[in-house]
Every structure is written in structure tokens, then in C-alpha cells.
Amino acid sequence: GGRTGVSYLGLMESAGYGTPFRKDGSKQPKLHGKYYDHLSRDVHFEAGMHCIDCHTINDLHGDGNIYSKREQAVEIECTDCHGTLDAYSSLKTSTGSPLTNIEKRNDELVLTGKIDGKPHPATQVRSLAERNVLCTGMAIKGHVEKLECYACHARWAPQCYGCHVKMDMGEQGYDWVDEKAGRTYQWQESRSYLRWESPTLGINTEGKVSPFVTGCQVIFTQIDEEGKTLALNKIFETADGHSGLAHNPLQPHTISKRARTCEDCHSNPKAMGLGSGHYVSRFNGLDIPFELERIVDEDGKQIQATNHVGARPFNKEELQKIKRTNVCIGCHQASPTRFWKTVEEKWGKAKDSKTHQEIPHMLLRKGSQ
Template structure:
């Protein structure tokens, strides 16, 4: 009898130790605690997978510790993915590891270039990686992991504060890592970074009885999706070019957090920032998500190691809309069909991938253009040849001037490329990062969104330009100053303060005016002439001698760097030609300006004016 009671008490104790609110059922295994959890996928083959098929662990254990031994919290993390997703999708997994979403090659090379640690060509990635395919323009055969920074050693190409800046700050947005643990940035690593949806506040909304619905950093539900929302993409695409937030018309404010809420509190933050709401991209307003334009190859990777996103990009505006003289191909720039587009006669329809909404896609060849559109695209045909569509149709662009970054070498901090812990699938989680980097604080001089500048992009076309990595480095050891507001000079001799081309993802049916682009010095890259750089520094001595908006001078000399190979400001001849049209606009108006012009130079123009004056006498 004593033995019976002892066994009964032991079993009861084991059950209570496992979960005070659940009783173990040998027939249901993990579901004894995770009662109500969602089936992860209904896809054939995946629907039959058990918990341990994906998560590992022990499915017949009778206590939580044993059940979770050797368990992978996130089976899609790239550290364990070969044994999970890769067992059925090996090509997709191998390609993903070569994608820019995994390597961050463009962000790394651009930052290091502006810290004077290398040229524009990508040589480093998050981790060592080799290409599966080679030979395409803008690709390399392999990349090595970026170095770490040791402040006790002299600064060099392999020992740069810029690498520490990347490891502690910028490199949280790659699929080897989880998202930053704050509202708007919660997400998982690996495939789940895109394919498992997170809400902005990162709380669980499903039926699993074992998951605390108030705990942060949880997926919305235990479900895979192929229908990625704009919010999901925005969990990463809110820094740098800020295309994710711009697409929704969100522009960060200076921190005011107004208007107030109904109870008088300030508005909450997303991505660590307060936001103003501007005009959203017309595609967003129409109901389109990022995946309606961007292809699987662009996001999953295709086996090539691309050095910059412009080389990985396959979609073009003309793919869907054509030009005034040519029909849309409905194919990518690499001749792959866009399967959510369909042509019937002269009508092209796009079916959105998330909700099946059918949208008419305007075709420029058959469209009756407005007076302004006719002048811009037909009468001045060179616009279509020499300019990106977004140059005119981007209503605004985010401009964050003067990135002031402070590194404190007395405070070790997390390194997004070095994780710890027994569960390898959680080593990209912020809480598990090894403190192999140092603490950084970021601020800026000012932000703008109106009248973004223009320049020439890597394709040789006129493009919108925005401030890039405009770093002023301050380095301290506690309260001891080491470096104050230092800027760098690139290996090409330009300032490490940068401007770069961008497609801002703020497209509007109404374009920028002819006068804005042809008469505004800021648009030419010459700056507004208002910001006094010296008076904004405590000692009145700025480390640069140009205002932050100014990346070229009147003679066409480049002042700021462009980290995209082939991208540059306008030269003097181009600026003179653009400005000359602006002068003509004052008298002739945009509808009278044609592609060739009647006066190729000032001498000819003056002769024409004199003749007109003589005839008027």
C-alpha cells in the first residue's frame, strides 16, 4: 500500500511540475499543454507533420523540461533549417542563404565605404557564403564575414568602428536574426521572418492555452502564410531607404508624438519613432502589397551573390505599364512572366496575391494622357529614355540628414552576428546576443520629405537621391572623449557623408512639376543654402565645409559619396542644360518646350531675342 501511495504522489507531482493547468495525455503528447494551437500549414505533406518533426524535442515526455530538451523554438532559423525546411525545399533554402536578405552585402559595403574601410565593391556579408551561380553583372563568387572591432588596436581597413556600428545596430535586419524587440520590429528569423506573421505589438492572438497572450515577441498565430502583408515587410524595411514605411505614407517625425490620444497620452512609437502620415503610394491605396510587384527571386534569392539591391531587382515600372510607344511585356527584366498579370485585348488586369482583388493596370500606349503627361512623355521623348519613372512620379522621399552616431567603448553590447544559448534557433534573438560589440546611440541633424534631389543612378538614368549614411562619429570611453564628430574621406576622395539614388515607393499619379525640377537648386543637388553647418557645431567648426543637402557644387564637383557603383551627381553640363530649361519655362511654359529646343546656346538665343525686339519696333 505504501508503494502505491508513493507512486501515485510521484505521478501527481510530475504532472503538476509540467503544467499546473494541464494534465498529460499519452495519446496527444505535446497537445496536452498546447491545446488549441493552430495547424501550422494545410499544404500537402506539411499538414501531416508532428510537432517534433519540426521542433525536435521529446513528444512523449511527461514533464516540460524533458519535452523541451534539444527543442528548436524556431525550426525555420537558418542555423537549423537544413534539417527542417531544407529536407523538402533544399533549393529554396540554399538560395535564401545567398540572398541579400541574408547577406546584407549592400548595406555592409555601403557603410564600410563611407567609413573609408573599402571601395564600393562588396567583399563582406553577415557570414561566410559562396555563390551557387556566378557570372551575372553585379554579383561575386563569395563573401566573407565582416571583421570585429577592437578599440585597443589602431583603426584600419580590418579594424573599423563602422564594423562595430553594423554589428550592434544595422545588422538586426537580416534573416539570420530575429527582429529588434520593440513595437513594429517583432519578427522571427529564417523563413518565418516573412512566412509567419507578427503583429506590430508582437503578441499571440491564437488559441494555444499554454501561450501568454500578453507576452511580447510572439507570432500572431502558429501558422505559415504565403500572403505576406505590407506590415510584415515593414518590420524590417523601416530604416535605411525606409521604403516599407514610405509605401504606407509614413514619415518619421522629430519625436513629438502628437496629436494626443483620447485620454491625453502621446501617440505610441513604431520602430522606435513617432510618425507623420503623408500621401501613401498609389499602389498601396489601390490595395497592392509588396509581393504583388516583387518576385520570388528578388526575395528568396536565386543562387547569385548580389552586391547591391539594384542588381537583384527584376521588376520595372514598364513591365506592367509599358511606355507611350511600347506595350507592357508583363515580364520581369529577366524575361520571367509575372503570373498575377493578364492581358485581354488592350486591357491588363492585376490580381492581388493576398485578397484576389482585380485591378486595371493603366497602359501608357493606349492611354489618353493629360496635357502635362503628353509634354513629359511624348513631346519630350528623351524623358522616357533618360529618366526613371519615379523621378517625376515620386511625390516625396524621406530625407534624414546628419546621422550622429556615438560609440561608447566602456559599454559592451550585443553583436547581432554572435548568439549564445543551447537552442541554436534562438541565437539570433536580441536577448541571446553575445556582448562582443559596443553600445551606440544615434541621432540626426534634421529630417525633410519635400523636394528630394535628383542625380544619375547606376543605370545612367536620372533618379531621386536621398541622404545615405551621413555619419558623424563620436567615440567615448565613458565620459572620456576619444573622437568628436569625425567624418571620413572615402578611398575615392569624396566625403563619407553620402547621398544615394532610390526608388522611394511614394508613387503618385500627379507628377512633380517641371518648374520644381528645372528651377530649384536643391533638386540639382546644390542644397537650399539655408542650413549653416558651422553654427550647428558646439565650437563653430564643422568637419565638412558644405551643407548637408549639398552633394555637388556649381562646377559639377562631387562633394558627397555615392556608394552605388556608377551613381553620381549631375555634372556641370547637365546642370546647365536643366537650368536653361527652367529659364525658358518662365516665358514659354512647359507645353512649348520641346526635346531639341530652338536655341542651343545663349548666343543663338540672344540673336533670336534681338530679332524679335527689332520686329516689334
């Protein structure tokens, strides 16, 4: 699952050690039967906002339609409250429903908490643009048009790699429906490892760049009544030929004012879906030629499945463009947006490679004089 509820609070299920030890030498207490690590909390939670301060009645109770995925029923978008580069908030959701708890007060938009009545200023992207104080990434219009806001502003996401499931037909399990023992086979679940940093990116069902997380990477083992292994660490294949291991798009609900760095996307193979290059699957008993974090190859061929229709990893052209942009970061990230605005006003935009080479040369000559 997405685990967005606990992520919003800055909690992520831990490896289960229960450390650090408490004063009496005992382990940390469990929360709902699991140990958790405390990570950075969502900026909205830090401000005292509750789930329903953003999410509407349609988000929670539905709009009368049946959807295959939960996020398809969500009508609220970041831009509904914060606006875009070109426009202030319309005070409506992406589907046109009125935002009843946000209004204009004097020269700013204010969201009122539905539970406690607390006012929360809703910073407008358009206002930042007018004051020329946008960060480098947001000043790039292509970012705003092609990326979900949380592709950069979600600082982490829960990533549980390898969902190892064992079905033991020789042991009796507990039937949670009838609440009786001995009615089912025994099932056990474990995993390979956990991560939270630098979530993988891909294209979500709306055609925008979004974080992707594991969901779910089933690795199946089956033992019969006589103790014979019928299936050992079996990884299924989908009808369209992809590995049954899956990655899916997610809004992690771990938003921060400080976004991911340019390098964390443009020079990070894991963020591109190419994997970190460390985990060797076959040495860990898995009969697959790729690591669990890798969802696409360098030619843009999808390796792992997605359970969301229309979602996919980056294709070859997109991967090449992401990598190529990394060359630009050296100059464009080092200098503030205002500097490049001044350059553009004086020399215009670099519309071709020749002009792009000439402008830095002129800047260097001017700086050395």
C-alpha cells in the same frame, strides 16, 4: 536604409515628439518603437496592391547570383507593366521573366492581385500617347529615355540628415547577438534633422535620373574609458577623396499620378544636388564647408560619396542643361501638349535658335490680331 516598406504605406519616421496629443493627454502610440508621420501613400497601395503584385519570385528570393546591393537583384521595372511611349507592355520583366498575373482583357491590360484576386487596370503609356493625353513631361521623349519614372512620380522620400554616432568605451552596452549586457561598449545614435519634400536627384547605377537620399551620413564621436574625447563629430573621407557622408539612389515607393512640377526639378537647387542653401554646417558644429543636403558643386565636382558603384551626382554639363531648361518652362508648361502639336504641324520644329525665336513671334502676332 531605404525605408521603402513604411514609405509605401505613407509612413515616415518623425522627429519623435509623439504629437498631436490624444484625448487623455498622452502621446501617440509608437510603431515598432518609433513615432511616425502620416504622409501621402503610394498610389499602388491606395489601389489595394500588395508588394508581390509587382515584385516577382526572383526579386524576393534571388536568381541564383550574389549581388552587392538589393536593387541589383530586382528585375521588375515600371515599364514592364505600363509600357513605353513606343510599345505596350511585353508582359515580361526587364530580364525576360513572364509576368504571370498580368494579361490582356478586351482592349486593356489587367493585373490580378496575387493575394486577393482583385483586378487592377494597368494604364499603358503608349495608349496615352495615341490619345494625345500625355502630360507635358511625358511628352518629352528625353524625359522618358533618361529618367526613371519615379524621378518625377515619387512625391516624397525619407531624408535623415546627419547620422550622429557616439561610442562610449566607459559604459557597457548590450550584445544583441549573444543577448547579454556588459559585453560591448555603449553606442548611441541621433541625427541632425529630417526632411521628406523635394528629394535630391542624380544618376543611378543604370545611368538614369533617380531620387537620391542620405545613406548614411556618419558623424562619429568616441569617448574612452576615462571619459576623454578621442574623436568629436569626426567625418571620415573615402579613398577617392570624397566626404564620407553619403547619398544614394532610391526607388522611394511613394508613387503618385501627379508628378513633381517642372520647377521642382529645373529651378530647385536641392533637386539638382546643390543643397537648399539654409543649413550652415559649421554653425552646427560640423567641420565641413558644405551643407548636408549638398552632394555636388556648381562645377559638377562630387562632394559626398555614393555607396552604389556607378551612381553619381549630375556633372557640370547636366547641371547647366537642367538650369537652361527652366527658361523654357514659362511657355512650354503654360500651354497644353496639343497646342504645341498644332504649332509643330503648322510651322515645324524649331531646329535652331533663329527658328525658335521666329515661331513665338508669329504666335504672338497671330494672337494679337
